[in-house]
Amino acid sequence: MRRIAALGIVLALALAQVTWAPRLSIGGAFPNLVLIAVVVIIWMYGVRAGLAWACVGGVLLDLTASGPVGPHALALLAAAYATSLWARNLDRPNAVHAALTAGLGTVAYSVALVVTDGLLGTPAMDAGVVVRLTLAAAIYNAALAPFAIELIRRLRALVRDAPETA
Amino acid sequence: MYGAKSSSRSTGLFFVLCALMLLLAMLSQQVWATGARGAARSALAPLEQTMTSAAAQVDRVVSIFGDVSALHAENAKLRAADEQQRRQIVELQAAAKENAHLRQALDFQKSSGHRLVAADVIGAGPDELTRTMEIDRGTADGVKPGMVVVTGAGLLGRVREAGPHAANVQTLADPQSRVNVYLSKSGLQGTVAGGQASLALDLPHAIGVTASNGDWVLTSGVGGSYPRGLVVGEIATIAHRDTSTSDLAEVAWVNEPANVSFVLVITDFTPS
Numbered sequence: 471m472r473r474i475a476a477l478g479i480v481l482a483l484a485l486a487q488v489t490w491a492p493r494l495s496i497g498g499a500f501p502n503l504v505l506i507a508v509v510v511i512i513w514m515y516g517v518r519a520g521l522a523w524a525c526v527g528g529v530l531l532d533l534t535a536s537g538p539v540g541p542h543a544l545a546l547l548a549a550a551y552a553t554s555l556w557a558r559n560l561d562r563p564n565a566v567h568a569a570l571t572a573g574l575g576t577v578a579y580s581v582a583l584v585v586t587d588g589l590l591g592t593p594a595m596d597a598g599v600v601v602r603l604t605l606a607a608a609i610y611n612a613a614l615a616p617f618a619i620e621l622i623r624r625l626r627a628l629v630r631d632a633p634e635t636a
Numbered sequence: 637m638y639g640a641k642s643s644s645r646s647t648g649l650f651f652v653l654c655a656l657m658l659l660l661a662m663l664s665q666q667v668w669a670t671g672a673r674g675a676a677r678s679a680l681a682p683l684e685q686t687m688t689s690a691a692a693q694v695d696r697v698v699s700i701f702g703d704v705s706a707l708h709a710e711n712a713k714l715r716a717a718d719e720q721q722r723r724q725i726v727e728l729q730a731a732a733k734e735n736a737h738l739r740q741a742l743d744f745q746k747s748s749g750h751r752l753v754a755a756d757v758i759g760a761g762p763d764e765l766t767r768t769m770e771i772d773r774g775t776a777d778g779v780k781p782g783m784v785v786v787t788g789a790g791l792l793g794r795v796r797e798a799g800p801h802a803a804n805v806q807t808l809a810d811p812q813s814r815v816n817v818y819l820s821k822s823g824l825q826g827t828v829a830g831g832q833a834s835l836a837l838d839l840p841h842a843i844g845v846t847a848s849n850g851d852w853v854l855t856s857g858v859g860g861s862y863p864r865g866l867v868v869g870e871i872a873t874i875a876h877r878d879t880s881t882s883d884l885a886e887v888a889w890v891n892e893p894a895n896v897s898f899v900l901v902i903t904d905f906t907p908s
Contacts, residue, residue, distance in 0.1 A: 485680070488759035488770065489687040492894055499764045517646040525653050529660075531762040533676050534684065534770060536796040536804035540661025542762055544654060551650045558643055583765055590661060595765060595811045596831070603764045 480523060483507050484530035499606035504531060505579055506611055506618050508550050509572045513563045514622055517554040524550040541586040548582035549575035565616035572615030576608035674799030678774060681802035684759040685772055692897075719789040719890070726820055726852040726867050750863065751904040752786075753777050757897050758802070767810035767830065771899055774801045784902045790867030790890040791815070791855060792899055794907075803901075807893050808835060808868070816859050817868055820852035828853065828868055828887055835869060835887040846883075847874055853887050860908030 483503045491500045504527040512520030528543025535542065553571040560567060584600060595603075664673055755777075759770035773779045775798050783795045785805050793807040806813060813830035817837065824847050826839040839847055851871045857864030869887040876883050 492760040538661040538665040540657045543657040
């Protein structure tokens, strides 16, 4: 039951990513809600859960874009793995860790997306533009990640005692 | 937090999932997978539409506070009127050069003479590196890959993929995008390439003619990818390069994808 609920949340985030998030654009960059969710999952539920949900979220994002299904999943996997390298040695993140891993994850995401597009024969943007947009998005995601982690922590505290129905 | 064994298991899982996703990407790129891909995307389209409508409602509710709503509406109306007038001026300038009788109509549909399908924009690309948008019309409405997409202001892009009830549009901002154009005043011809904030126009040198700021850029029809006469934008800056065979101009695109909510798909023009 919880997995179905989690799938619903990831689906909602992926849809919000392509409908609501572009309205929050600053300097051409906008928050990557699915990436922030993956970072939060890694900190709260572990690396394996983060990698699995990165795949699911990425495939959903790919289904909202044109071209092959997989590049965004690979990009999110890279972001998840980069976050996991940091998360491995820490039990409980503070706001700075959450922000820094979201920023690092965003950079890994963009690099993986550009590399995957290159492998699949899709021309990428001008390198300067990619760097500028990636940095702007990294700052944006880094600013939001601590709030996301705190929100999930509080929600988890609320439902911790709820009975498992499935 | 994690032991060495757990860490190595996570790394293994990472590589397995990467391999699976790469395989999925390669398989889904095949021609035979196009239908399934389109159908899956169409399944998400109603949800995207609902989210977009909800976002529009939120915008409306938020804008009710103070006089913001009225100012927004007035601003939008003035912008629409301005865009329409700018388009009309450019089309009339082009018309004067080509055929005054054929291009006197001010309405886009009449002046272009094409059959159009109207569509709502229901989603944007999933990140800032993806320059596409999703529309709520697909093959069931006669929309096919390759068809040209415009707005009231001018050229927006082309349909890249189409499912039964949704399609994905590659906008001119996409780095893959190339459009052959001509300038309304000087008549110079060149190629516009996609870019993030503005479009880049490569203009080969011509004897006795130079482009200048404010010159309007329209599709030339050369190459058969786009119909002739669609407004692309206005030259914002131009760098004259004496040591090169061409000048490089920045084109201020008439469309701002973030603000586009409604598009027209030209269904009777087949790119060659």
